[in-house]
Amino acid sequence: MGRTLPTITDAFYREQESFNRFRRALRRSDQKVLDDLFASARLHLAAASYAADALPMETFLLAMLLEQHKEVMRLRAQVEEFSRPRDE
Incomplete structure (x- = not known):
């Protein structure tokens, strides 16, 4: 029988746990x-x-960087929208 590989979810939670001491500090x-x-x-x-x-x-x-960049792009679009001259 072959070895079972841990799922990416298992790996994620192991990595997150490895930062517990850092988080508490x-x-x-x-x-x-x-x-x-x-x-x-x-x-x-x-x-x-x-x-x-x-x-x-x-x-x-x-993945964290991807989400942060999406937020930056969203905020830039908002700034551009507010910066556009409005026709009165």
Whole structure:
């Protein structure tokens, strides 16, 4: 019989657990931010399962970065919308 590989979800929760001591050392406000980053990575676990060649944490960090960039793009669009001259 072959060996069963852990799922990407299992790998995700192991990686998140490995940061527990780091998280506890942060200020409460920073703990919330870190939790939000991990939550954003969790949104992309299905896609992460296709990144077999990458290290799991690299994939999770890229998913976090993806969500952050989406937010930056959304905010830029809002700024541009508010910056446009309005016809009165």
